[in-house]
Amino acid sequence: MSSELWKEALRYFPGGVNSPVRAAVKPYPFYVSQGKGAYIYTEDGNSLIDYVLGYGPLILGHANEYVKEKVIEQIEKGWLFGIPSRVEIELARKISLHMPSIEKIRFVNSGTEATMNAIRLARGYTKRDKILKFNGNYHGAHDYALVDAGSAASEFGVPNSEGIPQEVLKTVIVCEYNDLQCVEKKLKNEDVAAVIVEPVMGNMGVIPPEKDFLKGLREITSTYNTLLIFDEVITGFRLSMGGGQEYFGVSADLTTLGKIIGGGFPIGAFGGKREIMDMLTPSGKVFNAGTFNANPISMTAGLATLEVMERENVIEKTTYVAEKVTEELERIKYPHVINRVKNMFQIFFGVEKVSNATEARRAKKEVYLKFQVNLMKNGVYFPPSQFESVFTSLAHYDDNVISDTVLAIKKSSELS
Numbered sequence: 001m002s003s004e005l006w007k008e009a010l011r012y013f014p015g016g017v018n019s020p021v022r023a024a025v026k027p028y029p030f031y032v033s034q035g036k037g038a039y040i041y042t043e044d045g046n047s048l049i050d051y052v053l054g055y056g057p058l059i060l061g062h063a064n065e066y067v068k069e070k071v072i073e074q075i076e077k078g079w080l081f082g083i084p085s086r087v088e089i090e091l092a093r094k095i096s097l098h099m100p101s102i103e104k105i106r107f108v109n110s111g112t113e114a115t116m117n118a119i120r121l122a123r124g125y126t127k128r129d130k131i132l133k134f135n136g137n138y139h140g141a142h143d144y145a146l147v148d149a150g151s152a153a154s155e156f157g158v159p160n161s162e163g164i165p166q167e168v169l170k171t172v173i174v175c176e177y178n179d180l181q182c183v184e185k186k187l188k189n190e191d192v193a194a195v196i197v198e199p200v201m202g203n204m205g206v207i208p209p210e211k212d213f214l215k216g217l218r219e220i221t222s223t224y225n226t227l228l229i230f231d232e233v234i235t236g237f238r239l240s241m242g243g244g245q246e247y248f249g250v251s252a253d254l255t256t257l258g259k260i261i262g263g264g265f266p267i268g269a270f271g272g273k274r275e276i277m278d279m280l281t282p283s284g285k286v287f288n289a290g291t292f293n294a295n296p297i298s299m300t301a302g303l304a305t306l307e308v309m310e311r312e313n314v315i316e317k318t319t320y321v322a323e324k325v326t327e328e329l330e331r332i333k334y335p336h337v338i339n340r341v342k343n344m345f346q347i348f349f350g351v352e353k354v355s356n357a358t359e360a361r362r363a364k365k366e367v368y369l370k371f372q373v374n375l376m377k378n379g380v381y382f383p384p385s386q387f388e389s390v391f392t393s394l395a396h397y398d399d400n401v402i403s404d405t406v407l408a409i410k411k412s413s414e415l416s
């Protein structure tokens with residue numbers, strides 16, 4: 001039973017969990033025993049249609065057969081060598097085919113490592129110390145990212161984590177998302193190595209960039225010789241095969257990836273212009289290394305996932321599901337706004353517009369939570385936090401899954 005497992009977990013893990021957002025499920029986290037397709041199955045004998053999908057990586061759904069076969073084939077051959085293997089080249093080739101701004105890439109093990117290293121590389125390349133990020137953007141759990149951070153950092157009231165040296169904090173400048181004037185002013189007055197941005201905010205709920213925001217960032221950063229880093233850990237291979245860059249028609253100097261490119265196994269990557277990437281060790285003097293970098297299991301699962309995505313028009317199918325689900329959400333009587341970009345979305349109650357983190361924080365979180373708990377009772381799992389995104393997968397592209405979701409929304413909409 002989940003209740004018993006939870007009691008024991010509280011003995012072993014701080015706050016009972018190994019990543020804070022998992023503790024946001026009310027009244028206590030359910031424990032998952034299995035996942036298949038669009039469904040997860042709990043230790044309490046319940047099944048739920050899963051719209052969290054491991055917080056984004058599982059764009060094909062749980063335990064996809066093709067990915068599973070490929071991973072098992074790789075396991076038969078061995079799972080870690082600390083020696084290069086063919087599959088890392090195959091995955092790099094595929095990524096760079098779809099994302100031409102990535103001329104060279106380094107595989108690491110999480111989105112956190114990806115952004116941490118991309119920032120270090122930007123500093124090494126520009127010989128400047130400062131970076132600019134946006135309020136509510138989440139770039140992982142390292143020191144330079146935990147300033148006005150979204151996701152669980154906002155959910156648990158610590159957008160600015162304790163334990164980060166003042167010297168580090170002095171190097172991080174924050175602007176409001178969609179505020180180009182702020183960016184222009186800061187870049188004019190300070191020597192900034194890089195602007196790092198989520199092309200669509202997916203860690204304060206979902207917040208799209210306003211028209212010309214990303215293009216504006218491109219222009220301003222070019223003017224001041226500041227690098228533009230697109231953090232596409234969520235949006236890469238989700239908004240389009242070429243990520244947010246292709247979708248919005250803006251090219252970044254450096255790109256960080258994670259989630260989907262590992263097919264559900266631990267992954268991170270950062271890549272970009274050849275002349276910048278060549279500053280990395282061993283060709284250059286900006287250090288990065290990792291025992292598990294480019295491990296063959298994550299490479300294989302990622303490659304298999306991208307192969308399915310190419311074959312099966314996954315982005316359009318997952319977008320269709322998101323359209324159907326949000327059409328039903330629109331019918332909810334309680335005042336709300338829904339932000340959706342392709343196959344990622346979130347609903348905010350009690351506000352008329354959410355275009356940045358400050359506005360997202362004004363939404364009625366308690367109403368969202370009530371809705372989320374109602375949905376769980378009716379067989380659908382939305383993120384347990386207002387500050388996460390709802391995701392759809394290929395496995396959701398199924399009439400029964402969609403109609404059961406629509407029914408669950410109807411039954412869960414009494415919120416006053």
Ligand SMILES: Cc1ncc(COP(=O)(O)O)c(C=O)c1O
Pocket residue numbers: 109110111112113115138139140141198202203231232233234258259267268
């Ligand atoms: C945009 C973005 N960047 C970076 C990260 C960090 O990735 P990871 O959790 O794999 O460290 C996340 C999610 O956690 C993310 O959504």
Ligand SMILES: N[C@H](C=O)CCC(=O)O
Pocket residue numbers: 019020021022055056138151152202203234388
């Ligand atoms: N929003 C985070 C990543 O996108 C959620 C994952 C986590 O914090 O465990």
